Amino acid sequence: MDLYLPIAEVSVNAPLLVALGALVGFISGMFGIGGGFLMTPVLVFLGIPPAVAVASMSNHVAASSMSSVVSYGRKRGVDFRMGGVLAAGGAVGSVLGVEIFRWLRLLGQADLVVALSYLIFLGVIGALMFWESIGAILRRRRNAPAPPRGDRRPPWLYGLPLKMRFPRSRLYISVIPPLALGAFVGVLSAIMGVGGGFVLVPAMVYILRMPASVVVGTSLFQIIITTAITGVLQAGRNQTVDIVLATLLLVGGVLGAQFGARASSRFRAEELRALLALIVLLVGLRMGLGLFFTPHEPFVLMSGTGG
Amino acid sequence: MAAALPPAAAHPPAISAALTETRVRVNSDFRGDQIVLYGAVFDPLSRPNDVVVIVRGPDEPVRIARKSRVAGLWVNSRPVVFQGAPGFYIAASTRPLDDIARFGVLRRLGAGVDHLAINAPAEQRTETRYGVRDVVVSRLGSDYLDWRRAVVRLKEAQRLYAVDEHGVRFVDKGLFRAEIALPAEAPIGKYDVRILLFQNGQPVAEKERILTVEEVGAARALYLWAHQRPWSYGLAAMAFALAAGWAASTVFRRD
Numbered sequence: 001m002d003l004y005l006p007i008a009e010v011s012v013n014a015p016l017l018v019a020l021g022a023l024v025g026f027i028s029g030m031f032g033i034g035g036g037f038l039m040t041p042v043l044v045f046l047g048i049p050p051a052v053a054v055a056s057m058s059n060h061v062a063a064s065s066m067s068s069v070v071s072y073g074r075k076r077g078v079d080f081r082m083g084g085v086l087a088a089g090g091a092v093g094s095v096l097g098v099e100i101f102r103w104l105r106l107l108g109q110a111d112l113v114v115a116l117s118y119l120i121f122l123g124v125i126g127a128l129m130f131w132e133s134i135g136a137i138l139r140r141r142r143n144a145p146a147p148p149r150g151d152r153r154p155p156w157l158y159g160l161p162l163k164m165r166f167p168r169s170r171l172y173i174s175v176i177p178p179l180a181l182g183a184f185v186g187v188l189s190a191i192m193g194v195g196g197g198f199v200l201v202p203a204m205v206y207i208l209r210m211p212a213s214v215v216v217g218t219s220l221f222q223i224i225i226t227t228a229i230t231g232v233l234q235a236g237r238n239q240t241v242d243i244v245l246a247t248l249l250l251v252g253g254v255l256g257a258q259f260g261a262r263a264s265s266r267f268r269a270e271e272l273r274a275l276l277a278l279i280v281l282l283v284g285l286r287m288g289l290g291l292f293f294t295p296h297e298p299f300v301l302m303s304g305t306g307g
Numbered sequence: 308m309a310a311a312l313p314p315a316a317a318h319p320p321a322i323s324a325a326l327t328e329t330r331v332r333v334n335s336d337f338r339g340d341q342i343v344l345y346g347a348v349f350d351p352l353s354r355p356n357d358v359v360v361i362v363r364g365p366d367e368p369v370r371i372a373r374k375s376r377v378a379g380l381w382v383n384s385r386p387v388v389f390q391g392a393p394g395f396y397i398a399a400s401t402r403p404l405d406d407i408a409r410f411g412v413l414r415r416l417g418a419g420v421d422h423l424a425i426n427a428p429a430e431q432r433t434e435t436r437y438g439v440r441d442v443v444v445s446r447l448g449s450d451y452l453d454w455r456r457a458v459v460r461l462k463e464a465q466r467l468y469a470v471d472e473h474g475v476r477f478v479d480k481g482l483f484r485a486e487i488a489l490p491a492e493a494p495i496g497k498y499d500v501r502i503l504l505f506q507n508g509q510p511v512a513e514k515e516r517i518l519t520v521e522e523v524g525a526a527r528a529l530y531l532w533a534h535q536r537p538w539s540y541g542l543a544a545m546a547f548a549l550a551a552g553w554a555a556s557t558v559f560r561r562d
Contacts, residue, residue, distance in 0.1 A: 295374050
């Protein structure tokens with residue numbers, strides 16, 4: 001059954017998109033991530049104009065994060081104060097990101113920056129995660145004790161001014177690092193069409209040293225706010241949000257996420273992390289390595305007249 | 308009636324044509340359409356006829372970039388804007404266009420993708436060369452044709468430009484039929500359909516018809532909303548997405 005997307009102005013196979021949403025939702029429920037980094041490349045591959053794919057993903061990511069943040073909230077797994085500070089940074093970042101994306105489209109360099117961002121961020125994060133999780137798996141095999149976790153927080157985190165108490169995260173730190181982190185993720189979310197959980201979660205664990213119990217919930221909370229702002233801005237400034245596309249993906253995504261969350265309990269945490277790291281690494285390489293190969297067609301049409 | 312053959316000037320050949328469908332409605336299950344055109348040639352002298360049907364969609368400037376290697380990476384050049392390019396273009400004819408008329412005639416009529424009047428005015432400047440003033444020089448230089456051909460090639464790959472050398476068929480004496488394939492990606496707007504009759508390599512009669520491609524129903528409403536009131540559309544779309552996410556979490560509540 002084909003469905004015509006009013007904003008993308010292409011027709012797509014509706015069951016295929018729902019199935020894609022379900023698959024990405026499954027992965028996202030399994031690993032507790034948004035899954036935008038997987039979905040956006042596939043949409044572009046299916047022939048959706050990249051600008052529409054990136055913008056519509058904001059709506060999709062906001063909706064799927066909303067569906068999981070409610071249950072984290074009930075389990076007291078959301079630090080709303082930290083989430084609010086991150087989101088304040090995220091708001092600035094997404095305004096900046098939407099404008100940067102607009103400017104890059106005018107220059108014709110949006111594709112390059114998107115591909116490079118995927119290669120660099122997914123490549124680095126995937127490689128680090130893979131290394132860390134393989135280490136953990138090997139230690140478990142050898143029954144070796146986990147290395148003492150460096151619980152010493154980086155001193156610069158305490159040297160900065162504007163300190164604030166975050167009771168639920170048991171932190172008393174400056175608001176500057178979370179603001180900067182939020183802004184950075186906001187820019188990424190606008191440019192890459194992702195929620196940014198894959199940057200946010202490791203940064204909250206390793207830089208801010210938040211307790212693991214609130215990391216995923218808080219990251220989802222921040223992602224909702226950032227992607228909500230990005231989505232409205234993309235629609236207002238670039239007219240590229242296709243609500244029909246976002247809804248199709250959402251239908252599958254919500255169902256898939258539920259099964260994913262159930263399936264995740266059957267695996268060990270480090271095995272899940274290793275698997276996720278591999279997926280992240282593959283997507284990053286797939287998106288980025290195209291830049292190094294000689295293209296079949298040296299010319300490309302750019303969407304939009306950019307006038 | 309007239310026993311003797313009338314002089315050609317008194318009875319010029321004429322052409323008549325009609326689209327079986329003048330409005331294409333793009334709704335949520337639009338997957339492209341086939342437009343059928345019927346027409347007749349009236350020529351008391353029964354000279355050999357050639358018919359060319361040109362369908363031209365609304366103009367859409369084309370932005371195109373060329374990839375080049377910079378430090379090992381394939382990077383887009385600065386995009387070049389080509390003006391005067393139609394968003395959709397098909398030239399269907401009874402024979403290959405080059406057999407029907409000469410280069411100059413086709414160029415003047417803009418018949419065939421090679422003869423579309425598209426150019427990149429922003430890349431042009433006028434200067435004095437060899438003492439001649441106002442010589443138009445393109446910054447694209449000798450590559451200009453490569454760029455132009457790439458526009459056509461990429462549009463052909465999207466099925467938005469096409470040349471159908473046998474797209475017009477005579478089904479009976481003087482009666483012809485043409486079929487135009489409209490892909491789902493065809494732009495919205497008014498299409499100009501020109502039906503040209505050629506004899507001896509010259510256009511001798513012409514008819515124009517209008518084909519309207521319009522979005523209808525929900526697709527139309529959403530498109531208009533998103534483009535005319537983008538902020539309210541953006542807010543509503545996001546509110547809908549958040550509500551859907553929240554609703555899903557209550558449905559699948561597990562505790």
